[in-house]
Amino acid sequence: MKKLLEVKDLVQWFDLTTDLIDRIKFRAGKFTLEKKHVNAVNGVSFSIGKGEVFGLVGESGCGKSTTAKTIARIFEPKAGEIRYRGEDISKYGYRELLPFRRKIQMIFQDPYASLNPRQKLADIISEPMLFHQVVQDQKEAEQRVLDILEKVGLNREHATRYPHQFSGGQRQRIGIARALAVGPEFIIADEPVSALDVSIQAQILNILMDLRDEFQLSYLFIAHDLSVVKHISDRLGVMYLGYIVETGGKDYIFQNPSHPYTRALFAAVPTIDEEVATTATELKGQVPNPIDLPSGCCFQARCPDVRGVCYQEKPPLKKIDHDHYVACHLVASK
Numbered sequence: 001m002k003k004l005l006e007v008k009d010l011v012q013w014f015d016l017t018t019d020l021i022d023r024i025k026f027r028a029g030k031f032t033l034e035k036k037h038v039n040a041v042n043g044v045s046f047s048i049g050k051g052e053v054f055g056l057v058g059e060s061g062c063g064k065s066t067t068a069k070t071i072a073r074i075f076e077p078k079a080g081e082i083r084y085r086g087e088d089i090s091k092y093g094y095r096e097l098l099p100f101r102r103k104i105q106m107i108f109q110d111p112y113a114s115l116n117p118r119q120k121l122a123d124i125i126s127e128p129m130l131f132h133q134v135v136q137d138q139k140e141a142e143q144r145v146l147d148i149l150e151k152v153g154l155n156r157e158h159a160t161r162y163p164h165q166f167s168g169g170q171r172q173r174i175g176i177a178r179a180l181a182v183g184p185e186f187i188i189a190d191e192p193v194s195a196l197d198v199s200i201q202a203q204i205l206n207i208l209m210d211l212r213d214e215f216q217l218s219y220l221f222i223a224h225d226l227s228v229v230k231h232i233s234d235r236l237g238v239m240y241l242g243y244i245v246e247t248g249g250k251d252y253i254f255q256n257p258s259h260p261y262t263r264a265l266f267a268a269v270p271t272i273d274e275e276v277a278t279t280a281t282e283l284k285g286q287v288p289n290p291i292d293l294p295s296g297c298c299f300q301a302r303c304p305d306v307r308g309v310c311y312q313e314k315p316p317l318k319k320i321d322h323d324h325y326v327a328c329h330l331v332a333s334k
């Protein structure tokens with residue numbers, strides 16, 4: 001499959017010490033200047049093919065949103081490559097990025113936060129169309145708004161309403177409509193159903209999958225548990241403390257979850273195979289603080305099988321099957 005997006009060794013951190021005074025530390029009889037970083041994304045690599053859904057999963061705080069926003073160039077990447085159709089867009093400036101800003105759209109967990117409460121739905125959806133000049137004039141925009149509303153299961157009466165007049169599920173439909181308005185190729189959906197009731201979740205997922213078929217869209221689909229990505233992903237990445245610890249085809253991972261962290265995530269999914277359930281271990285504690293990264297394996301503090309080598313060496317992603325890679329010292333490579 002031809003690659004639409006390739007992310008290579010992506011790094012993102014946030015500087016926590018913006019004041020000079022906070023940086024000055026007195027150690028061993030000397031004043032030194034120190035920086036404190038939150039290491040949110042620590043060398044993440046994956047690729048997404050045309051029409052493919054790549055599910056990115058991991059607990060809250062593991063760096064999923066930061067990865068997403070860095071790919072969308074909402075944050076400047078600190079290091080690494082973001083190749084879109086082979087072109088590295090990681091260092092592009094405003095003008096060079098404009099066409100990619102149209103092709104790559106984001107959908108957020110809470111669309112309400114990004115909707116202007118004083119704008120009617122028709123204006124919310126037509127604004128990006130006019131900005132990116134996908135329509136010639138207001139009249140064409142109005143027609144296109146109605147077409148798009150229908151695609152996401154809203155109707156023409158909704159066009160004159162304001163964001164507060166919609167339910168949570170309807171607002172997510174608006175978020176999808178706005179992304180769709182500019183004719184994107186690639187959609188980054190950051191936990192788009194996490195805040196919704198289960199029955200509404202299914203409706204939104206169905207819309208996203210119907211749109212994929214109709215427009216050959218590709219998705220980076222982010223979720224904090226495996227049950228959501230199970231049905232819609234072609235491939236998966238499991239993230240922990242800013243690292244991808246397991247990745248590959250969905251079936252490989254679901255049939256043979258190999259990283260102890262992935263197995264622990266499976267333990268949290270209620271409806272799974274018997275076989276997986278018996279090998280899964282319940283996960284205790286939380287993702288460690290990304291300010292002080294451990295040397296060695298990122299999962300050492302919570303791993304039930306931790307050994308000496310796990311404290312000393314960082315395990316690389318090793319191939320264990322045709323499309324299955326795991327970063328764990330205890331898993332043999334193929």
Ligand SMILES: Nc1ncnc2c1ncn2[C@@H]1O[C@H](COP(=O)(O)OP(=O)(O)O)[C@@H](O)[C@H]1O
Pocket residue numbers: 014038039040058059060061062063064065066067290
């Ligand atoms: N703007 C920011 N400034 C400082 N730290 C941040 C910022 N955004 C995220 N972080 C930190 O980066 C880490 C990863 O966060 P995030 O990408 O939001 O994780 P996730 O989406 O998986 O829940 C967390 O420790 C979070 O506190």
Ligand SMILES: [Mg+2]
Pocket residue numbers: 061064065066190191
């Ligand atoms: Mg997030």
